[in-house]
Every structure is written in C-alpha cells, then in structure tokens.
Amino acid sequence: MGTPASPDRHRGPSVSSRVHGRVTALVDDLVATRRKIAALQAREARLLAYGVDLALERAAELGSSRSGSDLGIREIAAELGAAMRVSDRTVQNRMGDASALVGRFAGTHTTLERGEIDTAHVRVIVDAGAGISDDTARAHYEQLALEIARHESPNRLRPAARAIAASIDPDSPTRLRRLATDARAVRIQDLDDGLARLVADLPAPLAYAIHDRLTQVARHVRDTRVAVLGDEQNPAEPAPDDRTMDQLRADVLSDLLLTATPAAHGDADVTTRIAGRVQVTIPLRSLAGTSDEPGILAGYGAVDPALIRDLAGRAPGWDRVFTDADTGLPVAVDRYRPDAALKRYLSARDEHCRFPGCRRPAHACDIDHTIDAARGGRTDPCNLAHFCKRHHVLKHDTAWTVTQRPGGVLEWTSPTGRTYNDNPAPTVRFTPDPEPTPTAAPF
Template sequence: MFDVDVVAGMSDVEVLDLLRELEREQAVRDAVKVRALARMAELRPDRDGGGHRFAGAEVGVELRWTPGHAACQVARAARLVALFPSTVDALAAARIDLARAHALAEITETLSDEHAGELEAWILARAEGKTIEGWRQALRAKKDRVDPEGARRRREQRRRERRVGLYAAEDGMACFDVYDTGERLRAVYLMVDKVARAMRAEGASEPLDALRADALYDMVVNGGGRGVSVELQVAVPYTVLLGADVPGTLAGYGSISSAAVAELVAAEGTAWRRVVTDPAGKVLEVSARRHPGADLARHIRLRDQVCRFPGCHRQAAACELDHTVPHSRGGSTSADNLGCLCPLHHKLKDQPGWRLRQTRPGLFVWTTPGGRTHDVGQDPLVDYEIPAPRQGEKSLDPAPF
C-alpha cells in the first residue's frame, strides 16, 4: 500500500512519475475488471436478447450502479473480450487506458467483425502519444476508409437515431442534449456563436458560453436569428476533383464520410467552402465561394485546426494567433512563427519555466518547467489513404498542382 504522506515531500518530477505509475496500475486493474464483467455475461446469458440485462442487474446491485449503466458496462466488456482480445491485452500492459478501449468498442458498433478487427490492429499500432480525443478522431477518420461501401448505410442508421433530450442538473439548471449529424450541429453551433459574439460587441458582459445559451434560446423560442449566416469549411483531398469517392474533414468537427460531403454539395441554402489538400494534408486551394480570402490568419487556423498545446482540442476558430517568438523580441508575423493557442495556453506559454519553439511551420515543441519536452505536430487536414489503382485504371495520385 502506498504511503500517501510521502506525496507531500515529492518534487515535481516525482509527482509526475507517480501519476504515470498510478495510471499504469489503473489500466492493469481495469483489464481484470473488463474480463470479470465479460465472465458475468457468460454466467448470466440474456436469452431473450435484451442486451446483458440479467448480468447487468446482478452487477449493478452488487456495485450500486444503475441498471442501465451496469448493462452497458457488461455489454462493452463482453464485446471487448470477444472481438478485441488484443485491445484487452494492451490495456493489461498499460499501453492504453479503459477510455480508449471503450471508444474502440463504441465506434466500431456499426462495422462488421472483420472490419472492426482491421480497425483495432490499425489503431493499436498508433496508440502512443494520442489523447483520448485524438484516439477517437483517428478511429472515426479510419472507419470509413476500412469500409467505404458501408459508409452511407452506417450514416443512415445513425441518422435515424437522431434525438433531443433534457436532463435535470443541480440548482434549477438542466442539460439540453442533441444527437444529430455533425454538419447540422456544426452549423447550429456556428450560428449561436456568431450571434453571441454580436451580443458581446453590443456590450453584453456575460461569458461567451452564457451568451451562446441565450442566443440558442432566443433563436428557438423567439426566432431571434438576427439575420446571421455562417459557412461550413469542408476539406477534401484533391483526388476528389478527379472523381475519387473519399471522406473529407469538416472544420470544427472532424472526419465526415463521402456521403456527407456529397449531401453538403447538393444541399440548398447551406453555405460551405471547399478546402483542397494534397496527400500530406497541406492546403492547396481554398474555394472562392462566399467571402474569399487566403490571408495568413486563415492559413494558420486551417493548418493548426486546434490549439497547439499537447492534448488540447480547442478549435482553432476559438484560439488566438500567437507569435512563437514574441513580436517585441523580433519575431516575424509569418507562417513559421505563428500558431493557434487557446487563451489558457497562450497565457501558460509566458509562465516561468515554460518554453515554446516552432522548429518548422506547424511543428511545435513545448518544454515544461520540469525540463520535459512534448512535440505537437501538424495533423493532416484530410487524413486519407490513396487507393491502389485497379487494373487498367490510372493512378489518382498525379504530381500535386
């Protein structure tokens, strides 16, 4: 048993090492827990196909979990042990944590067992250094490439599940939950954000999050859209221009299927801007649809996508453009000295002991007060793989324009 009193005398390096060790120990214990829950599913088979309710009920009573939560935990554990033994082994070896294992089980629910296994092998080979959000984004982006023929079917299956929910919170508050397609909800968010910022410009003093809530209520209940319009930015590889049927990336959301891209193209009244990239994800061209402007700020936000602090996924649109080498010290206002940082990490950069370098455009290296370094690279704007040409077909990978 660890002596908790020892923590009070630890240095920063010792505290960080302890936290890493505790995470490893937790992963090992979680692997045992997953196997135990899966074993309960075997011992209490739910013969009417209700989704492990019998095992869940017994586990829930023992651990004081709600029936729904218990059934969900048993079902996920049974799926992991049956379909993803390598993932459970990786959890037992502390290469991943339980959240990543659960994400794999959840995101592959609409894939065949064969395609799910292919996705598992792919992500486990790239497990190192990914935050849980990065892990999820990578899985979503790869999913449609593993089974492109099923992308439209899966999209329709999920779209039929769209819903709105209301959940009580503390002190008279509530949570309004909407489950819908990424492009529709991204458009809703951009709309309320733009109205909220207009309210701020008019003198409202509340935080932007609160103003967004006010804007949403006003728009839904009172129709107070204020005539605001927004655009969606959709990045696609240049092979789309040659007829390829491949996924794209919706700025502020992540990977979307080729079916979703096609629907956006065909949709009336939807303002969107096409961003074309090369195979490495570098921006080649921004379409001139609605307010063209290939200025430096847009280039940096498209390049960085999110805050450039390790593990932060604050969208670039909500970040500040930071001079890596401060302008006051001779830093240039150029692509190799600008980056997106959210307000918190913009301030953190200037705190004692912290150091940030941009070793090449888009590649940032942070040094902590304890002397540890963390690289933050530039993820491709569109993460896709060039399909091998069929016999008699020309390659879809000519020299970039």
C-alpha cells in the first residue's frame, strides 16, 4: 500500500495564511463601516422625525386652510426635498416612517443607532408590529423581535416577527391586511433600454390568480401557434417559438389591457389600439435625416428611433414635438386632433409638473399663471407653467414663491429664502455637439 498523499500536496505555499489575514481585516472593516452607516441612518431618522414636529408647529401657524391639515408638512417636505434633490412626496413618506420609528418603536431606533441591526431589520420589525395598537404589547413584541434581529438576516426575521406579533395581538394580522389592502395601487417605474415596469400591488389571491390566468393564456397561444405554424413538409415537427413564458405572459398582459384580444401578438399590433396620452419629441436633425438622435418619450427619455417612427405612423393620437437643435426647446407642436396651440406648446415644454423633483405628467396638472391674471399676469408661455394639485396648492397657500426666468426656467424660493431652479425637460436632456477637433493642414 502506498503512502497517503499529503492534503496540502496541490496547494500553493501558504496561500491560505496570506489571504485569511486580509479577509479577517476586511470583515472587521466592513462590520465597523456598517455600524457607522446604521448610526447615521438612525440620526437621519431622528432629524426627519423632528421635521414632523416642526411641520405640526407650522400647521398650527397656518391655521385652517382649504388645503387641509397637512399643509405644514407639505411645505417643510418641499423644502427638505429641494435641498436634498429628492421628490418632496418621497421626503414626506420618509418623514412619516421616521416619526413612527422614533415615536412608536424607540427600542428599534436605539438598536439601529448602536449599529446592532440595519434598516432592513428595522423595516421588518416596524411592518410586522404596525398593527399592534397597545403600547405595552408593542414594546413586548419589539423586545422579542430585536433578540432575533441581532443574530438573523431580515429574511429570516420576517416570518418570526409576524409570528410574534400574531401571538401577542391575534387581531394584528387582520388590521395589517386591511391597511395593506387599502394601499393597493398600480405604479410605473422607468427602466433602461426602452422598458418600463408596471407594478400592481394587489391582494395576494388576486395577484396569483392573474399570474395563473396569464400563464394559461400564454400556453394556449403557444400551443395554438405550434399547431397552426407547423412545418409544411413535416407537420409532425412543431414550429419553434423563441419567446419564453415570461415574454408570452408580458405580451398577453399588453393585449388584454390594450386590445382585449389576448393573442400575444406583441408591440406592433397593440400600438394601433393605444388610447392613452403619449408625447413623442422628434429632433429636427433626425427628421431631416442628418442625425441618428433618438426620439424622446415624454416622462421617460430616449426611445429607439425605429420604434418611434412605427408608433407615429400607426397611432393617430400622438403629439409630435419638433425641437431646436441648439437649445432643445420645442419650436412647433402638431396633432391630428389638435387642442389649443398654447396648451400644446406648454405640454411639450414642461412634460410634467414644474416643481423641482416632481414627475407628475403634464396632462394630470393644472396650467397656472405665475403672476395671477387678476394682478395683470399675461396668458402666455412666459407666465404659464404646469403644476400638479399638490404643488399648485403649495404655491398659493404657503410661503413658497416662483418666478419665471428666460428659456422657460422656473426659479422657486423656499420659505427659508433658498432658491432652486427647475429647467424645462428638453433643456435638461440637451447636450451640445462637441467642437470639431482641429486637424493639421496637409503638406
């Protein structure tokens, strides 16, 4: 019998010892860094919660208003959002979350401040315990959940926290489910490369039923096409369909919502049925054939020129916006069924609400006089802009003010005196052509 081979026979010399020391240092550094980040996030939560306290004081100063009792928090959220370059709606939501954390889950906030957990653990603990209304019961739940959170990942914590909440307050799951159902919604998120994500928050049974229905129809479409499009020379050989089930489900969903005919035909067939509002910006150079600049879908960004040309040719309800090559501002707008020319121009220039950070589309906004018509304000592009209901109210009922500058720029001044410029969407996207590189004269 031969001599057994050494277990380190094929290893390099002392590779393990050299690397492990650096890995240990890396782990220690990462853990320490995460603790510091958690402490800063806890401080941010405390500051945002303090913002809620200030908003309540401001609401008391403003008194009763036709705009409701949240005017104070709107005003302060707008100030914070503009300063941080974040949507004020996002800031207001974060202020509410921070106030709940600091006020109702103080133990969790303190543990975050010490860096023993991170914000993912916090979200799980707050979400699972939000339905416990009794302060003593909630504190007991929080203590038990934190014991697990210090040693487990957020994913492992989630089912445990729900179980603890249900054992302490059996009615909590029902209240949470009712709150979640009230928050059902459909949203859209921009993605890269010409895609957008349609998100529907629905009761779980409905969501699963819809997904199952899409799967059934997708399979039926696939099987039907295989039967119809088989190889003529060999009918037993099925015709290939390169689409995955995910792609088929997506096509069926588009068909059902836009055409009510679930044939999974794809984009080219559903564009003729589009009834929504779609605005496409066409650079003059592209129209003249001297440039390959992409078209711009309002509120999204660059879209494949070939798709834009196809859509513009098929769907009669598209706005066509022609832009100046040097400024990016619209120079003309047309439509097969036109609205008032001024409204078309403003819609093309603004695309969305003109408060900094807001992306509410123009068709869902009011056209507002910067200087009131009753005070001599003119009804022309230099004195008009789109504001959503929220920011329309903010302009009229709080200390926020706005001034129009040349080129469609809106200068907002906050109650604390800070100024923030909001530029028209086309000028934000515009990038000037680079200067030509000088070349040496030939000899």
